[in-house]
Amino acid sequence: MLIQQKTIQDFRRKKRWLTGIFCLVVILLVTTHLLLLFQKSAKRSEYFSVQKSNVEAFVDWSASVLTPIDKVYLDIGFKQLEKIKQVRQHAIDFGINVEQDNDYVNATLRHHNTSIPVKIRLKGVLPDHFKNDKWSFRVKTKGDHAFKGMKFFNIQAPETRGYQLEPVFLHFLKREDLLTVRYDFIDLYINGKRIGVMALEEHFAKQLLEHQQRKENPIFKFDASRMFQVLNTNSFASFSSWHTNPLTPFQASTIEKKPELQEQVSIARKIMLDLQYGAISPSEAINVESFAKLFALSYIWSAYHHLQWKDLRFYFDPFTHRFEPAVYDVNPETVFLTLPKDTITGNSIINYFLSDPIIYWTCMKYIKAFSQFSYLAQAIEEMSALETDYLFKLYRDYAMLPRWNYTYLLQRAKKLQNIEELRFYQPTKNPIAPSALAEEVPQPYDFDFIDILHTSRDLFTFVNPLAQDVRVDGVYDKNHHPLELAPFEIKKNGLVNKVYHGPEPIASVDATIIANQHTRNIAVTDYPLQLSIPLKQEQYPTFVVQNANEVRIPTGTYVVEDHIRVGCNKRLYIEKGVTLYMSPHIQIFACGPIIIHGTKNEPVYITSKKGYWGGLYVTGSKTKSELQHVHFKHVGVYGDRRLTGALTFYHTTVDLDDVYIQDVESEDAINIVRSDFVIGRLTVQNTASDGVDIDFSEGHINFLDFAKIGGDSFDVSGSKITVDHLLSKGSQDKAISIGEASHVQMHEADVENTAIAVASKDASFLSISSLMYQDIHYFPVMAYQKKPEYASGGEVHIQKMTTFQKMADCDPVSKVYINDKKMRCKNQATFKNYLDYVESL
Template identity: 25%
Template sequence: MELHKAESSHTKTERRMYFILVFIIGLLILPSPLYIKTLLIQAGYTARFETGSDKAVQLLSDIAQAPIRYMTSQSDMPLLKVNIKYQNWLKIMNDREQALSTGRIPEIRNRVKGEVYYLGQKYKTEIRLQGDMLDHVNAPNKWFLRFEVKKKQAILSSRRFALVSANVRGHHGSMLFSQTMKGANFDIITPIMKPVKVIMNGEDWGVMLFEQAFSQDMLAVNNRTEGLITRFDLVNETQNSHKQIIRKLRPRVLQRSTILGKPALNKQRAIALSLLSDFINKKRTASDVFDHEKLGQYLATVDVWSAWHALTWNNWRFYYNPHTAKLEPIQSDVAVSPAEHFWFTQAVTQEFKVTRMMLNDKLVKNSYMKALKQIDKRLDNGSLQAHLNHQQTQLLTLLNSDMPLISTYDFDLLQKQTKCIIASCTISNKLNPQLHKQLSFVNIKKNWDLTSHFKSNPNDINSAILTIENNTEESLNLETLFGATHYSKMVYLDEINSDLPLTIPPNNKVTFKIPNNITSLDLHAGLESKKIKPFHFIKDTQPLDFIPRPISYNPLLKNYPFITHNSSNKTWYIAKGDWQINDYLVTPNNWQVIIAAGANLRFSKGAGMMVFGKLMLNGSAQNSINLSAQKNQYWAGISVFSDNQKIEINHSNFSHSKGPSKGFWQARGALYFVKADAHLNHVNISDNYSEDALNMINSQFKIKDLKITNAFSDGFDCDFCSGVIKQSDFHNIGIRSGGDAIDVSGSKLLISNVYFQQIRDKAISAGENSFIDVKSISINTSNFGLVSKDASEVYADDIEIENINHYALMTYSKKSIFGGAKLIARNLNCKKSHCIANIISELGSQLSLDGTTSKPEKINIQTLYNTVMKSDKSQ
């Protein structure tokens, strides 16, 4: 088989004219109507009308315009050359032949090795067919293929992606759908999708769509913290005597092996799947399970585009946000159409039981209506149409080079549809019931590990009971069991493991007696169809026993008369004085906590605060505020979910705190702010024992005179933030390795007049598309000085460095989806070391010192992170 594309001797114009001639002749002479239909679909034809005569007129019009569209198109797009050895190609062809004979792509399909050439570089990949239905593979080429790039490399910011025939995704419709959300300023997770040219084993497959897979890469480029993605599987489908459809679903996570292999993600999985189960089974409201603002925005966009396909049970994808412990919708297979009768319909969210359940929640409904009005406003002023028309023109210029029959979208219909939904007007067109089976009843069958439990034994204080319930339709294999004590000491449970491995038949259960000093368990197990993986159990704790949620009233306040509870202005007020707190106190939603100057709070082990609203610590230079632990134990710190409300902390000291260890959810910092507007002035954080001393997510901040000392790991960590840090001090950061003084991802910061001393890892680490401006800093004793990685840019001026163990300045790429980084430095003053010898830049990155560019060189990043940059952070 020829694996490389031969050079053509024909000009571009000749090839285009040849295509048009062959296309017209083919329409006239091909005998098979099905073949002609497939050919038209591949050329971009979509019927915009219902009657045969109207379709014929449209087809003739499209064919007449095709030469002009073709001749004015461009082919300046990424080119992917895919090579698959002949024997492996036969396996993919066999899977396709089986699909054509059975009417469905087989569930178990071959995965084969292949290579993808992009921009002169070869990438080793694993390839298979993707999808379920025949439209994914029924054309002579352009089959729906899934790729996984090996060796942690990435193509177009993706290690996992698919090549899709454009007609399967409604040509450019899915991209216009995502651009609608972008134009309306909705922050909804959307996979990368773009036109690419494909050469498959030397054969020109023309233009296809590159579609990023649902993966950690997708989360990273959408500015989301590492987390997990969930979906539904169908357990069974039945009909009752009234022919109503009843579906039983089971939620699961994608990339199961990766998730279960990481302890933190393992716990998140249990929370996420439990939330989905509780929602479907009507034990929790939609706004308690989902981010109601994002869910409302997504559902509104679905309705204005009549994107019903996104609402079917098998197309839902949700991201579990580990900070808020809520699920966010992900755009998935919206399959929109330019046909008016398909587009202009009654709100499709009312045609699906699950979305009706979502919109029955008042908060989701309010967000939905607000989003509709936001879209409507941008349509009224013409900004959204202009944005979409520009995007459509750009996309069709590329797609028409291979598909000249593609129809354009009329965005007047978008405006008409939006106004009609807002006004609840009557639309004669309804979603065709033949397109999907109307669901009448739905429930969830929980995963086996979530119906199992680890509890104290009421009949024996010296033991606990682990009950494993196999509620599935296949056997469950138990392999080994490990325990951990309260002090995190691992224990191999010899007596129990002597009876393992063990197989539990479907719908059976077993129990094990566990020593009472064991507080958590890791059971290595797996269903018959799955690999053996660890599953985590905490004694007397279920995944949803504690998640960050406001409470309507806190009965624990009666134990603390010094906390004034004012319902009229929604305030907790703590006056000056010496006070002790022995509970973890959670506020209602949209309240404020005010702590007066001179207040000294001492917290017992596990005690702390979670605030949903504002936090004001009004200390002064003469009367500071002190929050510390009782009896040299660690308290649970303060977590604030402020929804862009103000946090103001002045002249305050925090010591001996850690994030709350409550069930399966874990805060990231001793001081932990999510979506905050934070102002910190004269704040000291010392001797913390959390992952980060100060952690902010999706926040903006102004920090002056912050002092962080004796930090267990990172000093200040912020993801997707913007702000200023000045006149601050970081000392003895990273008591365990992996501690950066300032560690940022996806953020924009100004750092000035900051002093760093005794830093175990990096003084400043900028990653994942961050932009950092550094002025007048001093670093004394650190493994690394300034590090820019993963498409970040750091501009530094006036830097004083002393005692750097490895590199003072460094640029590289840790995550291949982002690529190289930049660091431009001036006025570097090194004491007792040679600066030029202590700077390094990886190939593909840029580093400049005083106008002189450092020559990039090859760096083994994996070795770097397995040695001098190895992190001991808890997982």
């Protein structure tokens, strides 16, 4: 018995001893792991004003383990991974990574229970993207797949973008309606091996624009390939400038398939070329408000990295033909610099923009506004909460990361309240200066740098960005037959316009660099025949009455033979009883408000005696436009702006009541975009395509009356709207179409003779109190997912509806409720099935 008791005691002592050793080993392993984590993040922490102790770091790391973070798995085949490793090794040997599309390899991305086929490649030019164990990847999903609403995105180490500071500052920009990328953190595994916490950053594509309520149009950057081609030559200085590098669009392969986007690329390049060579001022080429906000916020936060010309991204607004900043890679400073040291005088593009007085004083206005304590206090409260969320994801790998000390921001803002001039730029009078930096030594330049542009029927523009004079020796048609044009020279960093009247346009030229007599034949690039006249150029017919703030059209009947262009500081007032006979393609433009006050007995008529006139366009007016008792007839839309509406209201406020529009040739009879609106009664009849198209707007509608509509009667995207009554008699497509995360509440809808009465798609919600319908050719009610970037389909709630065969259907990610009963979806009324039905007609 004693022996047995002793044996039990020995066993218990050994058990305690083994347990102690095991706990000690665990503690050592955890401590070693944490020390490595602390060492990894210690370098960054020296830039913060608030340091952390190891105890604090341990507590934060422990909490981070319980913090939810998306786990993402990349499965890469052996051969594909070897190709990535070869590209990486070449980048290490060369010092930079020259990104190429043929570097992409196939892979699979797994998230939760979903597998997504993707293509990936190494991304990032500098070594911080590929030298350590956390490589940076560019990812694009295949086919109809998307990941978190994105089809193009980057996965990279958090330190390449400033840890939590990047998404926090991006949020700050987004709250001021600046276009930015989506950003988050994930836990990445490659072929089953944990890589660790990585940043997930959206790339520039259509989905980014739609998510932030912009219409699809090209996003550009300066093509720095010229600079890299001459990296180790003394001509590098000439091409390390925004002046000598052309714009190149993102998603070029997509643009090639869409002629309307190709045209926008040509227009944007021509406008930028005019800006680079001083033909237009910066305020004529860019969205002044957006850039001024960006400059002001960047100045307050000491965030200048994204303002370098190589890092600037431009969205080309199809409505205004102005460039708007698309911001990424902001990398804000963690210690706010004192004012006397604030300088980015080497940034010639920002200097040039701010040398425009309109941009300069708008920027100063926003610096004063954004540095107000009341403004910053609210912003800091939001950002502090966001920072906490991001930090607890990062603490898994970067436990020593401290919080941002906002005291410096408040102190800096206080100083900026009394600022009298900007100190982070030097005025620039002439945008063309790179030749002064280059040595006059003959070089084997790439002749592709020289641009010859066919800008109108007889006008050709010759652009020489080189630091050497060039001579044009001969010109040729498309069959390489010589044409008669005397030789001429283009000075270094120069531009020459030549008018050529000949039987055939110039297709190519022989150009010679005078210094070394190198010659090459260069093809001519076609540019648009005519660019839109800027809205600030006012233009009025002789019958108007003008004063300082108003342009008035008195009661009477008039023929309009040229465009009416209303300045931004004026309003156009059309009196009751006016009839305007517009000549074909003639348009009314306004960046100020339009007031049309017809009456029931004396309405206003705007029409055309022959053909279709060019439509009405109101943009950017901060004062509300009002249209009452107006009849529009025989109207379309023309010009190189991507307007789709015969009546277009963009980024403004508008009230419409007793407005009639009929015989419409354009894609939409009325297009309301990014605007607030109220519609009393609106009648739309006989259109070639859609009736009313509302994008990214908010408003209320009393009564809509549609008849003989060639597309959708009522088409809504990304908007929040209430409707009292809708009547649709005869639409070729859908009577009511709601999409792209819209929220529409409708009281009564009466629909007949259409393919689909009601359709809700792509995370949209539609509620109708009462729906009556007859003569429906496909399905009365549909809910489905059309775009993969939306995680769900549509949702429809109809409180009262007449029932008959094939009442409603939806796909598996959508919902339909009729008379408070959830319908059982048979997955017949999918978007694909509907397209098949349309093609069969």
